[in-house]
Amino acid sequence: MTKVFTRPYSLKDVETHYCGGCGHGIVHRLIADAVDELGIRERVVGIAPVGCAVLAYDYFNFDVCEAAHGRAPAVATGMKRARPDLIIFAYQGDGDLAAIGMAEIIHAANRGENISVFFVNNAVYGMTGGQMAPTTMIGQKTETTPRGRLMEQEGSPIRVSELLAQFDGVKFVERCTITKPKNVNRTKAAITHALRMQIEGKGFGFVEILSPCPTYWGLQPRVAMKMIEERMIEVFPLGQLKDIEEKK
Amino acid sequence: MAKVTIITQRCKGCELCVESCPHGVIVMSKSLNDKGVHFAQPAMLEDCTGCALCAMMCPEVIIEVEK
Ligand SMILES: Cc1ncc(C[n+]2csc(CCOP(=O)(O)OP(=O)(O)O)c2C)c(N)n1
Ligand code: SF4
């Protein structure tokens, strides 16, 4: 018998602190798989966000640095400019990236830094107890929008991928999800592509991943996955928004 | 026949593996693990094709598949 699926070497053999059914664990595994397959474990550095994934350095079996809330793209910029031989990725939630860190991500993207950013969009602030995020959908109930987000009061959900794709400095943008094995594999391909482009010096790559927070959506994990397919994809359409390597 | 191994003590009972198995191989236990959750366990192993769809969905990455 041969092993057809086993834990990637780049993911430590430890239990996570994530809630059951949380998407962060799946995304961690995909990044670790991609790092193994690209053979870059010795020269990759991840930057963890403030948010539920703040302890990512306990899970990845390679170097990980923790940045101040939302500042991962700025830290990544400094690291990459000082050490262009390293492969740098930022891992960020929607509160981290699209609220407090909105300035950092926009300017890093616009400068076309040769880094990769993995953006886990679960439409709430998980770590702090399920408050509204900039990506919360209209009508979605959260701790701070108990009657549902109202366009007139809180504005509409920010589509970060669309926002960044317009910049000339941005070379690759794709929005994926992890609701079923097919989508999980698609996400892994996008993560691998972004990292490969960085290795080849081709510039800024961004992968947005629609991911469940069953705890603060108040849904069973399998129902949370259905919610992404039935409601979230409508607001945040899946697919590649930009790829300079297309049609060559 | 393929083989699925689950580290049941680390299972958080999310059932995403159960949901993704096309052959109903994995079922939830009646008993609890040390965490106090009903854990996933391979039951009808003779129906397992080794497709690893269950393992791809496990957020804890505690499922190993051999073929
Ligand atoms: C400067 C600062 N402001 C606010 C906070 C509180 N805080 C911690 S995590 C977080 C948001 C996390 O949400 P998200 O980025 O969506 O990640 P998730 O936990 O959902 O994965 C906030 C506001 C903080 N730690 N530091
Ligand atoms: S609160 Fe939400 S995002 Fe945080 S670990 Fe739990 S399910 Fe995941």
Ligand code: SF4
């Ligand atoms: S390997 Fe495939 S058939 Fe076997 S338990 Fe997992 S999902 Fe089911």
Ligand code: SF4
């Ligand atoms: S997917 Fe993993 S954590 Fe969830 S029930 Fe199955 S084995 Fe347990």
